[in-house]
Amino acid sequence: MEYLIDENRPIFMQIAERIEEDILAGRLAEEDQAPSTNQFAALYQINPATAAKGVNLLVDQGILYKKRGMGMFVTTGARERLMEKRRELFFEQYVVAMLREAKRLGIEEEQVIEMIQKGAKVP
Amino acid sequence: MSTIVEAEDLTKRFGDLTAINNISFSLEADKIYGLLGRNGSGKTTLLRLLTAQLFATGGTLLVFGEQPYENRRVLSQICFMKENQKYPRRWRVSDVLAIAASFFPRWDTDYASALSKDFQLPLKRKMRTLSRGALSAVGIVVGLAARAPLSIFDEPLGLDVVARSLFYERLLADYVEHPRTILISTHLIDEVSRFLEHVLVLDQGRLIIDEEAEALRARAFTVTGSASQVAAFTAGKLLLSDEQFGSLVSAMLLGNADAGERRQAAELGLELTPVSLQQLIIHLTSTTSHGKAREVV
Numbered sequence: 350m351e352y353l354i355d356e357n358r359p360i361f362m363q364i365a366e367r368i369e370e371d372i373l374a375g376r377l378a379e380e381d382q383a384p385s386t387n388q389f390a391a392l393y394q395i396n397p398a399t400a401a402k403g404v405n406l407l408v409d410q411g412i413l414y415k416k417r418g419m420g421m422f423v424t425t426g427a428r429e430r431l432m433e434k435r436r437e438l439f440f441e442q443y444v445v446a447m448l449r450e451a452k453r454l455g456i457e458e459e460q461v462i463e464m465i466q467k468g469a470k471v472p
Numbered sequence: 473m474s475t476i477v478e479a480e481d482l483t484k485r486f487g488d489l490t491a492i493n494n495i496s497f498s499l500e501a502d503k504i505y506g507l508l509g510r511n512g513s514g515k516t517t518l519l520r521l522l523t524a525q526l527f528a529t530g531g532t533l534l535v536f537g538e539q540p541y542e543n544r545r546v547l548s549q550i551c552f553m554k555e556n557q558k559y560p561r562r563w564r565v566s567d568v569l570a571i572a573a574s575f576f577p578r579w580d581t582d583y584a585s586a587l588s589k590d591f592q593l594p595l596k597r598k599m600r601t602l603s604r605g606a607l608s609a610v611g612i613v614v615g616l617a618a619r620a621p622l623s624i625f626d627e628p629l630g631l632d633v634v635a636r637s638l639f640y641e642r643l644l645a646d647y648v649e650h651p652r653t654i655l656i657s658t659h660l661i662d663e664v665s666r667f668l669e670h671v672l673v674l675d676q677g678r679l680i681i682d683e684e685a686e687a688l689r690a691r692a693f694t695v696t697g698s699a700s701q702v703a704a705f706t707a708g709k710l711l712l713s714d715e716q717f718g719s720l721v722s723a724m725l726l727g728n729a730d731a732g733e734r735r736q737a738a739e740l741g742l743e744l745t746p747v748s749l750q751q752l753i754i755h756l757t758s759t760t761s762h763g764k765a766r767e768v769v
Contacts, residue, residue, distance in 0.1 A: 356666060357746035359686045387648045394641065396504055396667045397648055399686060449738060 354393050364389055364403025372412065372428050373435070379428060383413055383421040474501045476622060476653055477522065481531035484517055491517040493677035494531070501621070502651040506685070508661055509674035510757055515657045518674065519626055522655075523552045535622070548577060551620035553611030555627050559599040565610055566595045569617075576618035583646070584617035590638060604630040612639050616646055624655045636663065643667075661750040665689075671749070675757040685749065692752050693729050696722040697742035705733075705742055712755050724755060 354360060371377040384392075389400035404421055407413040412427045451461050477499035484492040491514045499505060509515050520526040521533060524540035524547060533540065540546045559568065569588070573579045588595060591609040594602070602610070608630030615625055628639060644667050647654060656664055665671075671688055673681035681688070692712060695705055702714075702721040714723040729737070729744055737744050747755075 354666060356662065357689065357748050359689050360666060361686055390644060390648055390667075394644060394666060396644075396669045396685075398503070398669045402686065446738070453741075 354395065360393075360395050360399050361402035361406065364393075364395075364400050365406045368404070368407055369412070369431055372423055373431055375428075377423055379423050379425045381423050382419070383423060385420055475499070476501050476536055478534045479531065480533075482518075482521065482528055482533055483530035484514075484521060484526060485529045490677050492521065492528075495674075495677075495679040496531075497672060497679055497682050499622075499653055499655070501653055503669045504647065504654045504667060505656070506661070506664055506668040506671045507655055507657040507674070508659065508671060508753060510659060513674040513757070514677040515674055516626060517677075519552060519624055519655075519657060522622075523547070523550055523624065548575065549621045550624065551576060551615055551618040551622070552624040552626070553615045555608065555611070555630060557607075557611065561598075561600060563599045564595070565593050565597055565599060565602070568599060568610055568614065569595075572614045572618060576620055578619040578621075580617050580619060583619075584613060587613040587616055587642065590642065591635065605632060605635065606630075609635060616642060619646075619650050619652060622653045622655065624657070626657045628658070629660075636660075640664065640667065661753055662748065665749040673753055673757065680756060681753070688749055688752060689746075690728040692724055692726050692747040692755075694722055694724050694745045694747055695737060695742050696720060696745070697740065701740040701742055705737060705740055724751075 354363060368377065368383060372379075377383060383404065386397045386400040386404055389395065389403075390397040393400075404413060408415060408421070410430075411424055412431065413421045414424050416422055448458075448461065451458075456464075475498045477497075479498070480496045481494050482492055482496065483490065483494050493514075495518075507515050507518065517526065521528055522535060522540070524535075524542070527541070535546050536549055538546050540550075569584055573581060573584070591613055593609055593613060594606060597606075599607070599610070608628050612625070612628060612631070612635075615623055625643075628636060631639060640663065643654070656668070658664055665685060668685045671681055671683055671685050672679060695702055697705075698719055699716070699721045702723055706714075706723050706725060710726040712724040712726055714721060716722075724747060734744060
Protein backbone atom coordinates (compact mmCIF):
# COMPACT_ATOMS: atom_id res chain seq x y z
CA MET A 350 0.00 0.00 0.00
CA GLU A 351 3.03 2.27 0.36
CA TYR A 352 2.75 3.66 -3.16
CA LEU A 353 -0.47 5.41 -2.19
CA ILE A 354 1.41 8.09 -0.27
CA ASP A 355 2.75 11.00 -2.29
CA GLU A 356 6.08 11.94 -0.73
CA ASN A 357 5.93 15.45 -2.13
CA ARG A 358 2.95 16.73 -0.16
CA PRO A 359 2.56 16.94 3.61
CA ILE A 360 1.60 13.41 4.62
CA PHE A 361 -0.75 14.47 7.43
CA MET A 362 -2.97 16.21 4.88
CA GLN A 363 -3.10 13.03 2.81
CA ILE A 364 -4.15 11.03 5.88
CA ALA A 365 -6.94 13.54 6.57
CA GLU A 366 -8.03 13.31 2.90
CA ARG A 367 -8.09 9.49 3.04
CA ILE A 368 -10.41 9.57 6.05
CA GLU A 369 -12.61 12.18 4.37
CA GLU A 370 -12.85 10.02 1.23
CA ASP A 371 -13.80 6.99 3.32
CA ILE A 372 -16.55 8.96 5.05
CA LEU A 373 -17.86 10.41 1.76
CA ALA A 374 -17.88 6.97 0.11
CA GLY A 375 -19.67 5.46 3.09
CA ARG A 376 -16.82 3.06 3.91
CA LEU A 377 -16.67 4.77 7.30
CA ALA A 378 -20.18 5.35 8.62
CA GLU A 379 -21.09 7.96 11.23
CA GLU A 380 -20.30 6.75 14.75
CA ASP A 381 -17.89 4.16 13.28
CA GLN A 382 -14.41 3.96 14.77
CA ALA A 383 -11.68 5.46 12.57
CA PRO A 384 -8.39 3.52 12.17
CA SER A 385 -5.85 4.28 14.90
CA THR A 386 -2.72 6.31 14.26
CA ASN A 387 -0.67 3.14 14.77
CA GLN A 388 -2.71 1.37 12.11
CA PHE A 389 -2.08 4.23 9.70
CA ALA A 390 1.63 4.15 10.58
CA ALA A 391 1.89 0.43 9.82
CA LEU A 392 -0.25 0.57 6.67
CA TYR A 393 1.50 3.49 5.00
CA GLN A 394 4.90 3.12 6.70
CA ILE A 395 4.74 6.63 8.10
CA ASN A 396 5.55 8.21 11.44
CA PRO A 397 2.69 7.76 13.94
CA ALA A 398 3.02 11.41 15.01
CA THR A 399 2.35 12.42 11.39
CA ALA A 400 -0.74 10.20 11.25
CA ALA A 401 -1.93 11.71 14.53
CA LYS A 402 -1.55 15.19 13.06
CA GLY A 403 -3.85 14.22 10.16
CA VAL A 404 -6.43 12.72 12.51
CA ASN A 405 -6.32 15.80 14.76
CA LEU A 406 -6.95 18.05 11.77
CA LEU A 407 -10.33 16.30 11.39
CA VAL A 408 -10.99 16.48 15.13
CA ASP A 409 -10.50 20.27 14.93
CA GLN A 410 -13.03 20.40 12.10
CA GLY A 411 -15.55 18.33 14.06
CA ILE A 412 -15.43 15.43 11.57
CA LEU A 413 -13.97 13.02 14.13
CA TYR A 414 -14.25 13.03 17.91
CA LYS A 415 -12.35 11.28 20.63
CA LYS A 416 -13.89 8.75 23.00
CA ARG A 417 -11.67 8.49 26.04
CA GLY A 418 -9.68 5.29 26.09
CA MET A 419 -11.38 3.98 22.96
CA GLY A 420 -10.10 5.99 20.03
CA MET A 421 -11.47 8.23 17.31
CA PHE A 422 -15.03 8.05 15.97
CA VAL A 423 -16.90 9.65 13.08
CA THR A 424 -19.18 12.48 14.23
CA THR A 425 -22.88 12.31 13.40
CA GLY A 426 -23.44 14.78 10.54
CA ALA A 427 -19.81 14.51 9.38
CA ARG A 428 -20.75 13.24 5.91
CA GLU A 429 -23.14 16.12 5.25
CA ARG A 430 -20.56 18.62 6.46
CA LEU A 431 -17.89 17.17 4.16
CA MET A 432 -20.27 17.24 1.22
CA GLU A 433 -21.01 20.89 1.89
CA LYS A 434 -17.27 21.64 1.94
CA ARG A 435 -16.75 19.76 -1.34
CA ARG A 436 -19.65 21.60 -2.99
CA GLU A 437 -17.97 24.89 -2.17
CA LEU A 438 -14.76 23.66 -3.81
CA PHE A 439 -16.58 22.25 -6.83
CA PHE A 440 -16.87 25.59 -8.63
CA GLU A 441 -13.18 26.45 -8.28
CA GLN A 442 -11.83 22.95 -8.90
CA TYR A 443 -14.04 21.82 -11.76
CA VAL A 444 -15.99 24.67 -13.34
CA VAL A 445 -13.24 27.30 -13.45
CA ALA A 446 -10.64 24.72 -14.51
CA MET A 447 -12.94 23.39 -17.25
CA LEU A 448 -13.65 26.85 -18.67
CA ARG A 449 -9.95 27.69 -18.67
CA GLU A 450 -9.14 24.56 -20.66
CA ALA A 451 -12.10 25.18 -22.99
CA LYS A 452 -10.79 28.66 -23.72
CA ARG A 453 -7.35 27.29 -24.49
CA LEU A 454 -8.84 24.77 -26.92
CA GLY A 455 -11.09 27.37 -28.57
CA ILE A 456 -14.36 25.78 -27.37
CA GLU A 457 -17.16 28.36 -27.14
CA GLU A 458 -19.26 28.83 -24.01
CA GLU A 459 -22.41 27.56 -25.79
CA GLN A 460 -20.58 24.43 -26.85
CA VAL A 461 -19.52 23.80 -23.26
CA ILE A 462 -23.12 24.12 -22.10
CA GLU A 463 -24.22 21.72 -24.85
CA MET A 464 -21.57 19.24 -23.79
CA ILE A 465 -22.73 19.41 -20.17
CA GLN A 466 -26.33 18.78 -21.19
CA LYS A 467 -25.23 15.89 -23.39
CA GLY A 468 -23.05 14.51 -20.60
CA ALA A 469 -25.93 14.65 -18.13
CA LYS A 470 -27.94 12.30 -20.38
CA VAL A 471 -25.24 9.62 -20.41
CA PRO A 472 -26.37 7.03 -17.87
CA MET B 473 8.11 16.47 26.10
CA SER B 474 11.43 15.73 27.77
CA THR B 475 14.71 16.64 26.17
CA ILE B 476 17.33 13.89 26.08
CA VAL B 477 20.13 15.58 24.16
CA GLU B 478 21.16 19.20 24.42
CA ALA B 479 24.05 20.56 22.38
CA GLU B 480 25.13 24.15 22.61
CA ASP B 481 27.76 25.78 20.39
CA LEU B 482 29.24 22.33 19.84
CA THR B 483 32.49 22.35 17.83
CA LYS B 484 34.93 19.62 16.85
CA ARG B 485 38.17 20.40 15.07
CA PHE B 486 40.73 17.91 13.74
CA GLY B 487 43.82 20.08 13.21
CA ASP B 488 42.85 22.58 10.51
CA LEU B 489 39.61 20.81 9.69
CA THR B 490 36.45 21.97 11.46
CA ALA B 491 34.25 18.88 11.27
CA ILE B 492 31.48 20.27 13.48
CA ASN B 493 31.15 24.01 13.41
CA ASN B 494 29.42 25.66 16.37
CA ILE B 495 26.08 23.88 16.27
CA SER B 496 23.20 23.94 18.77
CA PHE B 497 20.21 21.60 18.80
CA SER B 498 18.21 19.34 21.05
CA LEU B 499 16.61 15.92 20.71
CA GLU B 500 13.31 15.15 22.41
CA ALA B 501 12.28 11.81 23.84
CA ASP B 502 10.43 9.30 21.65
CA LYS B 503 10.81 10.98 18.28
CA ILE B 504 12.37 9.65 15.08
CA TYR B 505 15.08 11.97 13.82
CA GLY B 506 16.88 11.90 10.49
CA LEU B 507 20.47 13.15 10.47
CA LEU B 508 21.01 13.93 6.81
CA GLY B 509 23.79 15.39 4.73
CA ARG B 510 26.39 14.52 2.15
CA ASN B 511 29.37 12.30 2.82
CA GLY B 512 31.92 14.31 4.81
CA SER B 513 29.33 16.78 6.10
CA GLY B 514 30.09 15.80 9.73
CA LYS B 515 27.35 13.25 10.44
CA THR B 516 29.60 10.52 11.83
CA THR B 517 31.67 13.01 13.86
CA LEU B 518 28.49 14.28 15.47
CA LEU B 519 27.38 10.73 16.30
CA ARG B 520 30.78 10.00 17.84
CA LEU B 521 30.48 13.13 19.99
CA LEU B 522 27.00 12.11 21.14
CA THR B 523 28.24 8.65 22.09
CA ALA B 524 31.35 9.92 23.90
CA GLN B 525 33.81 8.42 21.42
CA LEU B 526 35.26 11.86 20.78
CA PHE B 527 35.87 14.93 22.92
CA ALA B 528 34.37 18.19 21.73
CA THR B 529 36.78 21.05 20.98
CA GLY B 530 34.23 23.57 22.24
CA GLY B 531 30.68 23.99 23.45
CA THR B 532 28.59 21.85 25.75
CA LEU B 533 26.81 18.56 25.28
CA LEU B 534 24.43 16.91 27.71
CA VAL B 535 22.93 13.47 27.06
CA PHE B 536 20.12 12.39 29.39
CA GLY B 537 21.01 15.48 31.37
CA GLU B 538 24.62 14.44 32.02
CA GLN B 539 28.10 14.53 30.51
CA PRO B 540 28.37 11.33 28.46
CA TYR B 541 32.14 10.72 28.91
CA GLU B 542 32.88 7.49 30.78
CA ASN B 543 29.40 7.71 32.21
CA ARG B 544 27.86 4.26 32.27
CA ARG B 545 24.45 5.60 33.35
CA VAL B 546 24.30 7.51 30.08
CA LEU B 547 26.06 5.04 27.80
CA SER B 548 23.89 2.04 28.75
CA GLN B 549 20.93 4.02 27.46
CA ILE B 550 22.51 4.55 24.03
CA CYS B 551 22.88 1.97 21.30
CA PHE B 552 25.12 3.01 18.42
CA MET B 553 25.98 0.33 15.86
CA LYS B 554 28.61 1.66 13.50
CA GLU B 555 28.92 0.30 10.00
CA ASN B 556 32.65 -0.39 10.53
CA GLN B 557 32.40 -1.72 14.09
CA LYS B 558 35.50 -3.80 15.04
CA TYR B 559 35.11 -7.10 16.92
CA PRO B 560 37.61 -9.39 18.67
CA ARG B 561 39.00 -12.03 16.25
CA ARG B 562 37.28 -15.08 17.66
CA TRP B 563 33.82 -13.61 18.14
CA ARG B 564 30.92 -15.30 16.44
CA VAL B 565 27.62 -13.63 15.62
CA SER B 566 26.02 -15.39 18.62
CA ASP B 567 28.72 -13.88 20.91
CA VAL B 568 27.85 -10.38 19.76
CA LEU B 569 24.18 -10.97 20.54
CA ALA B 570 25.04 -12.44 23.98
CA ILE B 571 27.27 -9.49 24.92
CA ALA B 572 24.64 -7.03 23.74
CA ALA B 573 22.04 -8.86 25.83
CA SER B 574 24.16 -8.36 28.96
CA PHE B 575 24.94 -4.71 28.22
CA PHE B 576 21.55 -3.25 27.29
CA PRO B 577 19.04 -3.20 30.18
CA ARG B 578 16.01 -3.38 27.88
CA TRP B 579 17.32 -6.11 25.55
CA ASP B 580 14.53 -8.40 24.27
CA THR B 581 15.86 -11.91 23.63
CA ASP B 582 12.76 -13.22 21.83
CA TYR B 583 12.68 -10.19 19.58
CA ALA B 584 16.40 -10.62 18.84
CA SER B 585 15.81 -14.26 17.81
CA ALA B 586 12.91 -13.31 15.54
CA LEU B 587 14.99 -10.56 13.93
CA SER B 588 17.96 -12.93 13.49
CA LYS B 589 15.70 -15.20 11.43
CA ASP B 590 14.19 -12.30 9.46
CA PHE B 591 17.64 -11.01 8.53
CA GLN B 592 19.04 -14.55 8.14
CA LEU B 593 21.97 -13.99 10.50
CA PRO B 594 24.52 -16.83 10.33
CA LEU B 595 24.74 -17.20 14.14
CA LYS B 596 27.67 -19.64 14.18
CA ARG B 597 29.89 -17.76 11.76
CA LYS B 598 32.85 -15.69 12.97
CA MET B 599 32.31 -11.95 12.68
CA ARG B 600 35.50 -11.45 10.66
CA THR B 601 34.29 -13.79 7.93
CA LEU B 602 31.00 -11.97 7.37
CA SER B 603 30.11 -10.12 4.19
CA ARG B 604 29.41 -6.41 4.41
CA GLY B 605 25.69 -7.08 4.15
CA ALA B 606 25.71 -9.61 6.99
CA LEU B 607 27.80 -7.26 9.18
CA SER B 608 25.26 -4.51 8.65
CA ALA B 609 22.45 -6.92 9.47
CA VAL B 610 24.08 -7.82 12.81
CA GLY B 611 24.21 -4.11 13.62
CA ILE B 612 20.55 -3.68 12.74
CA VAL B 613 19.44 -6.64 14.87
CA VAL B 614 21.42 -5.37 17.89
CA GLY B 615 20.23 -1.81 17.32
CA LEU B 616 16.58 -2.87 17.28
CA ALA B 617 16.60 -5.54 20.00
CA ALA B 618 18.51 -3.27 22.45
CA ARG B 619 15.46 -0.98 22.61
CA ALA B 620 17.83 1.68 23.93
CA PRO B 621 16.17 5.00 24.87
CA LEU B 622 18.53 6.58 22.31
CA SER B 623 18.96 4.21 19.36
CA ILE B 624 21.34 5.41 16.66
CA PHE B 625 21.62 3.86 13.20
CA ASP B 626 24.52 5.02 11.06
CA GLU B 627 24.18 4.50 7.29
CA PRO B 628 22.84 0.95 7.00
CA LEU B 629 24.39 0.89 3.53
CA GLY B 630 25.77 -2.64 3.62
CA LEU B 631 22.17 -3.83 3.38
CA ASP B 632 20.66 -4.43 -0.03
CA VAL B 633 17.40 -2.74 -0.92
CA VAL B 634 15.24 -5.69 0.22
CA ALA B 635 16.93 -5.88 3.63
CA ARG B 636 16.76 -2.10 4.03
CA SER B 637 13.05 -2.10 3.41
CA LEU B 638 12.66 -4.94 5.96
CA PHE B 639 14.69 -2.84 8.42
CA TYR B 640 12.45 0.22 7.96
CA GLU B 641 9.33 -1.88 8.39
CA ARG B 642 10.57 -3.61 11.57
CA LEU B 643 11.86 -0.32 12.98
CA LEU B 644 8.53 1.43 12.57
CA ALA B 645 6.51 -1.51 13.90
CA ASP B 646 8.70 -1.79 17.01
CA TYR B 647 8.77 1.98 17.52
CA VAL B 648 4.96 2.02 17.64
CA GLU B 649 5.02 -0.66 20.36
CA HIS B 650 8.05 0.67 22.23
CA PRO B 651 8.51 4.39 21.57
CA ARG B 652 12.08 5.65 22.00
CA THR B 653 14.32 8.25 20.44
CA ILE B 654 15.69 7.05 17.14
CA LEU B 655 18.39 8.85 15.19
CA ILE B 656 19.02 7.59 11.66
CA SER B 657 22.02 8.97 9.83
CA THR B 658 21.82 8.48 6.09
CA HIS B 659 22.02 10.09 2.71
CA LEU B 660 19.25 7.85 1.32
CA ILE B 661 16.74 10.56 2.11
CA ASP B 662 13.88 9.34 -0.09
CA GLU B 663 13.91 5.94 1.62
CA VAL B 664 13.51 7.26 5.15
CA SER B 665 11.73 10.60 4.79
CA ARG B 666 8.19 9.31 5.23
CA PHE B 667 8.76 7.98 8.73
CA LEU B 668 10.92 10.78 10.08
CA GLU B 669 9.32 13.23 12.47
CA HIS B 670 12.17 15.70 12.54
CA VAL B 671 15.08 16.42 10.20
CA LEU B 672 18.58 17.70 10.96
CA VAL B 673 20.75 18.51 7.95
CA LEU B 674 24.50 19.04 8.21
CA ASP B 675 26.47 20.78 5.49
CA GLN B 676 30.22 21.23 5.88
CA GLY B 677 29.95 20.91 9.65
CA ARG B 678 27.12 23.41 10.02
CA LEU B 679 23.56 22.60 10.97
CA ILE B 680 21.58 24.15 8.12
CA ILE B 681 18.16 22.59 8.77
CA ASP B 682 16.56 21.67 12.12
CA GLU B 683 12.88 21.29 11.34
CA GLU B 684 9.83 19.07 11.35
CA ALA B 685 9.78 16.79 8.29
CA GLU B 686 6.20 17.72 7.41
CA ALA B 687 7.03 21.41 7.39
CA LEU B 688 9.92 20.79 5.00
CA ARG B 689 7.73 18.83 2.61
CA ALA B 690 5.82 22.00 1.80
CA ARG B 691 8.85 24.28 1.73
CA ALA B 692 9.51 24.50 -2.02
CA PHE B 693 7.93 23.98 -5.42
CA THR B 694 8.95 24.09 -9.05
CA VAL B 695 7.28 26.18 -11.73
CA THR B 696 7.75 25.27 -15.38
CA GLY B 697 6.73 27.07 -18.57
CA SER B 698 7.91 29.56 -21.16
CA ALA B 699 10.69 31.89 -20.05
CA SER B 700 8.66 35.11 -20.05
CA GLN B 701 5.71 33.59 -18.17
CA VAL B 702 7.99 32.02 -15.57
CA ALA B 703 9.73 35.38 -15.14
CA ALA B 704 6.36 37.06 -14.58
CA PHE B 705 5.45 34.47 -11.96
CA THR B 706 8.75 34.47 -10.08
CA ALA B 707 9.15 38.25 -9.85
CA GLY B 708 9.76 39.24 -6.22
CA LYS B 709 9.97 35.63 -4.98
CA LEU B 710 12.86 33.66 -3.48
CA LEU B 711 14.41 31.55 -6.21
CA LEU B 712 16.48 28.47 -5.33
CA SER B 713 17.53 27.58 -8.84
CA ASP B 714 16.47 27.78 -12.44
CA GLU B 715 17.19 25.64 -15.46
CA GLN B 716 16.45 26.13 -19.13
CA PHE B 717 15.52 23.44 -21.67
CA GLY B 718 15.09 25.09 -25.08
CA SER B 719 12.33 27.63 -24.69
CA LEU B 720 11.15 26.13 -21.39
CA VAL B 721 12.34 27.33 -18.00
CA SER B 722 11.99 25.43 -14.75
CA ALA B 723 12.45 27.44 -11.54
CA MET B 724 12.53 26.16 -7.97
CA LEU B 725 11.00 28.54 -5.43
CA LEU B 726 11.06 28.57 -1.66
CA GLY B 727 7.67 28.61 -0.03
CA ASN B 728 4.32 26.91 -0.40
CA ALA B 729 2.18 27.90 -3.39
CA ASP B 730 -1.03 29.42 -2.04
CA ALA B 731 -4.43 29.38 -3.79
CA GLY B 732 -3.77 32.77 -5.42
CA GLU B 733 -0.45 31.61 -6.81
CA ARG B 734 -2.00 28.40 -8.10
CA ARG B 735 -4.64 30.39 -9.94
CA GLN B 736 -2.04 32.79 -11.34
CA ALA B 737 0.09 29.85 -12.52
CA ALA B 738 -2.92 28.21 -14.19
CA GLU B 739 -3.78 31.46 -15.96
CA LEU B 740 -0.21 31.86 -17.20
CA GLY B 741 -0.25 28.24 -18.42
CA LEU B 742 2.50 27.27 -15.97
CA GLU B 743 2.90 23.91 -14.34
CA LEU B 744 3.52 23.74 -10.58
CA THR B 745 5.16 20.64 -9.15
CA PRO B 746 6.15 19.91 -5.57
CA VAL B 747 9.78 19.41 -4.54
CA SER B 748 10.66 16.29 -2.56
CA LEU B 749 12.61 16.46 0.68
CA GLN B 750 15.56 14.88 -1.11
CA GLN B 751 15.54 17.41 -3.97
CA LEU B 752 15.21 20.28 -1.51
CA ILE B 753 18.14 19.10 0.57
CA ILE B 754 20.29 18.51 -2.51
CA HIS B 755 19.68 22.12 -3.50
CA LEU B 756 20.32 23.49 -0.04
CA THR B 757 23.57 21.55 0.41
CA SER B 758 25.17 21.68 -3.02
CA THR B 759 28.40 23.62 -3.12
CA THR B 760 27.71 25.35 -6.44
CA SER B 761 25.89 28.65 -6.79
CA HIS B 762 22.67 26.59 -7.07
CA GLY B 763 22.68 26.23 -3.31
CA LYS B 764 22.18 29.91 -2.62
CA ALA B 765 18.69 31.32 -2.67
CA ARG B 766 18.45 34.67 -4.33
CA GLU B 767 15.77 37.30 -4.64
CA VAL B 768 14.39 37.82 -8.14
CA VAL B 769 14.16 41.45 -9.09
